[in-house]
Amino acid sequence: MDRFSIEELNLMCIYDTGTRSGLIAGLEKIALELAPDDAELSELIQSALKKLTAMSGDQEYGELILVPDYKEED
Numbered sequence: 399m400d401r402f403s404i405e406e407l408n409l410m411c412i413y414d415t416g417t418r419s420g421l422i423a424g425l426e427k428i429a430l431e432l433a434p435d436d437a438e439l440s441e442l443i444q445s446a447l448k449k450l451t452a453m454s455g456d457q458e459y460g461e462l463i464l465v466p467d468y469k470e471e472d
Contacts, residue, residue, distance in 0.1 A: 406446040418459035
């Protein structure tokens with residue numbers, strides 16, 4: 399499995415439901431609601447979805463650490 403980028407992990411943190419199938423469903427729903435000018439976000443969602451669906455199962459998903467990675471500005 400390809401590793402998730404920081405951007406993908408942050409996106410997944412926002413829409414995480416606690417299950418892989420729930421997260422996939424949430425991301426698919428958001429992807430349908432995007433405006434045409436949201437191409438960058440759409441690409442990010444599609445990349446995350448591809449990696450999530452390629453996972454061997456929920457156990458592998460459960461090993462992910464879904465904690466936002468950001469730095470606070472001083």
